[in-house]
Structures are given as structure tokens and as C-alpha cells.
Amino acid sequence: DADVTQTPRNRITKTGKRIMLECSQTKGHDRMYWYRQDPGLGLRLIYYSFDVKDINKGEISDGYSVSRQAQAKFSLSLESAIPNQTALYFCATSDGADRGGEQYFGPGTRLTVT
Amino acid sequence: AQSVTQLGSHVSVSEGALVLLRCNYSSSVPPYLFWYVQYPNQGLQLLLKYTSAATLVKGINDFEAEFKKSETSFHLTKPSAHMSDAAEYFCAVPVEYGNKLVFGAGTILRVKS
Numbered sequence: 001d002a003d004v005t006q007t008p009r010n011r012i013t014k015t016g017k018r019i020m021l022e023c024s025q026t027k028g029h030d031r032m033y034w035y036r037q038d039p040g041l042g043l044r045l046i047y048y049s050f051d052v053k054d055i056n057k058g059e060i061s062d063g064y065s066v067s068r069q070a071q072a073k074f075s076l077s078l079e080s081a082i083p084n085q086t087a088l089y090f091c092a093t094s095d096g097a098d099r100g101g102e103q104y105f106g107p108g109t110r111l112t113v114t
Numbered sequence: 115a116q117s118v119t120q121l122g123s124h125v126s127v128s129e130g131a132l133v134l135l136r137c138n139y140s141s142s143v144p145p146y147l148f149w150y151v152q153y154p155n156q157g158l159q160l161l162l163k164y165t166s167a168a169t170l171v172k173g174i175n176d177f178e179a180e181f182k183k184s185e186t187s188f189h190l191t192k193p194s195a196h197m198s199d200a201a202e203y204f205c206a207v208p209v210e211y212g213n214k215l216v217f218g219a220g221t222i223l224r225v226k227s
Contacts, residue, residue: 004157031213040123042204042217043158058214090157094213100146100165101213105157 003027004106006091012112013081021076021109023091031095032074033103034058034066037088046089049074081113116140118147118188118205120218128226133192135221137179137205140186147188148206148215149179158204164188175199200225 004025013019023032030051035043045058047066055068063085067075078085088110092103121136139147146165150158162173169181179190190203205218 033214040219042120042219043215044217045214048214092158100163100208102148102160102163103158103213103215105150105159107155107157 002107004091004093004104006089006106006109008109009107010110012114014114015082017081019078019081019111021089021091021111023074023076023106025072025074025091025093025104025106027093027095027104028071029093029095029104030071031093031101032068033092033094034064034074034076035090035092036060036085037090037108043090046076078111078113081111083113085111086113087111115216116142116144116207116209117216118207118218120203120205120221122221123219124222124224126224126226127195129197130194133177133190133195133199133223135190135203135223137188137190137218138186139188139205139207143183144207146208147179147181148208149173149177149188149190150204150206150217152202152204152220154201161190161203195223195225197225197227199223 033048034046037043049055049068065077091106094101094103117140148163149161152158162171172178206215
């Protein structure tokens with residue numbers, strides 16, 4: 001089984017709808033991250049969490065919220081989806097290394113907002 | 115703030131040819147640099163990382179990268195391209211506390227038969 005899983009893998013939704021993307025990990029890592037990928041822009045950090053009680057905004061948090069339900073689960077919500085949130089979303093985890101630790105990525109969720 | 119720039123959004127090579135993907139980092143010397151690869155319909159996986167221990171870093175699948183302070187570069191190379199190397203490659207640098215990564219824009223590698 002994959003160490004980092006994301007559900008759903010693909011989602012099409014309409015403008016104004018609320019949507020939640022879920023991430024689960026079995027690596028036992030405290031640190032979890034949400035990124036979005038847009039063509040030509042690479043990946044950009046939306047939110048990150050160092051543990052269940054420590055959640056922080058990333059570079060592009062506007063329009064998004066997160067919930068860390070447990071060490072293993074980190075969900076990303078779009079309260080009112082808009083078309084420019086159409087992107088590929090990745091969840092990642094890392095161990096406690098401050099800067100040199102590897103990040104482990106899920107397979108991604110392709111979100112389309114019409 | 116630390117940043118990385120990848121030159122060339124698309125690179126095309128023939129099978130068996132040298133692969134060179136370029137990455138330059140911002141002027142302050144980073145303690146770490148990463149190359150990640152994204153195969154079609156998959157998440158990213160680590161190819162290799164620079165940790166100041168050695169300037170020439172070897173990674174998986176015969177990829178390697180050389181850290182050059184004088185050129186502020188960390189280019190990724192592979193002597194002989196294989197069809198399975200077709201993917202998107204990202205250079206990344208951790209910033210601030212907490213191992214948050216800043217990624218380059220990515221380079222899509224196409225391998226021609």
C-alpha cells in the first residue's frame with residue numbers, strides 16, 4: 001500500500017461549491033504539507049502542519065483552509081471553489097529534519113472547477 | 115529569500131544521449147538542494163539531494179548533480195537517456211524552518227527513440 005494516499009484522485013466541481021481533499025499517511029511523520037501544481041509554475045505551498053496543533057499558512061493560502069484531524073490525516077478545503085483553483089493538488093509528509101529531510105508525496109488530486 | 119530557477123521548460127533528447135537539466139539557486143549559499151522527478155500521473159519522488167557533504171551528488175537511475183558555488187548552479191545530468199526517463203523534473207530548496215520547499219517551474223524531459 002502507498003505511504004501517502006489522497007482522495008479523490010480526480011474531481012470536477014462547480015463554482016461556489018465547497019470541496020474537501022483528503023490526505024492520509026502511514027509513514028508516522030509529524031510534518032504534512034499541501035501544495036498545488038500549475039503548469040509552468042512548479043509547486044507552491046498552500047498550508048503546512050508540524051503536528052496536530054500546529055498549522056501554518058503557506059505562500060498561497062487565500063481561499064483555502066485545512067484541518068489536521070490526526071497525525072496521519074490532513075485535509076484541504078475549498079470553501080467556495082473558483083475556476084482559478086483548477087490545479088493538481090499534492091499532499092506531502094516529511095520527518096523531523098529541519099531542512100534536509102526528504103518529502104514524500106501522494107499521487108495527487110486533479111481538481112477542475114467549472 | 116532562497117529561490118531556484120530552472121532554465122528550459124522543455125528539453126528533448128534522443129535515447130542514449132546526454133541529459134542536462136539546468137537549475138540555478140539564489141545567491142546566498144543554500145545548505146540543501148533537491149531534485150525531484152514526477153512521472154506521468156504520479157506524485158513527486160526524490161532523485162537526489164545536496165547536503166554540503168560533497169559537491170557531486172549521485173542519485174537514483176544514474177542521475178547525478180554537481181553543486182557549483184561559483185556558478186550558483188546545481189545542474190542535473192545523466193550520461194545516457196532512457197525512454198523511461200521521460201518525466202517532469204523539479205529543482206527545489208528548503209526555506210526557513212520546517213523543511214518547506216520552494217520549487218522551480220519544472221522541466222519536462224522528452225526522450226526520442
